[in-house]
Amino acid sequence: MTHPLRFGIWALVHGPRAAHQDPEEPYDASWERNRDLVLRAEELGYESTLVAQHTINPHQEDLDQLEAWSAAAALAALTSRIEIITAIKPYLYHPVVLAKMALGIENISRGRFAINLVNAWNRPELERAGIGFAEHDERYAYGREWISVVSRLLQGERLTHKGRYFDVQDYVLRPKDLYRERPRIYVGGESGPARALVADHGDVWFVNGQPLADVASLIHDVASRPRDGAPPLRFGLSAFVIARPTAAEAEAAHERLLRLAERDAPMKAIQKENTDPKVVMMQTMQKSARVGSNGGTAAGLVGSYEEVAGRIVDFHAAGIELFTLQFQPFEAEMKRFAEEVIPRVRQRQRDHGLSVADSDRRVG
Incomplete structure (x- = not known):
């Protein structure tokens, strides 16, 4: 079963997603921004926002970096409808502490909070803190036990657990979730251990932007894995969108961002040096020229309004439920997408007799 299609945005927790030297998008990772x-995304009808977690800027250490979890709590209080997905690297928080924080934000938001489990790729963030940066598969083993503790505590279970990494005795959190069984768990990562982890413990798998055929292959692999009685896994896709009235205009805008992104070469060299080479996301992102993080324009959402709408419908048919989108300049292009592309997507769905999400509404 394919769930209703939803649209979300990446919060700008560490500045622009495509190019850091764009005069149309000055660097601003502030809470106010x-x-x-x-809030504007919620007004425009977007259903979700992803708040990535970094304690230090992953691109350049002297650049600002928003703190994800305090920001998520504030967003939970200020918004009324949008889902707030906040990333977490397990080594940074004990699972008992993190579960308590997650339940608090879940209650502040009245049932609109979600965790995005990521197992870290930025070596200095952990090494310089004295935590250490474990080998790739070891990080996933730690994350697997970590999320199993968090998930059970989120459900209100009185937990006794003794494992390789954690020893939790007769622990229970109150109040438990007042709105549902527990907050939703999103999982990122495309390696073998990541796929096994999401099949066993995730609700939604975040796939990095890449061509439709590759995404369909990934979905087929993970969707076919046993779930031990859990509901079928759902799927999200990260993508950078450049949509214009014509394909030529979109490609011109793409070329502009590609040229600007070339100026970020020193920053990208730092990022590459700090990244675990076993991280599949980084391997995928080297396959083709693109802008945006987490695959960016590799998903192919560059073209006319009609072309982009058609590609989104194709991704949805392959199993993608949530599109978590990036733009630049963000506010203007986010509004353009809401006004020009989303209505075309919804119309295509209606033309094919498909259900449209209940949250579909007019653009404000």
């Missing part, structure tokens, strides 16, 4: 961006 992110607050206003998410």
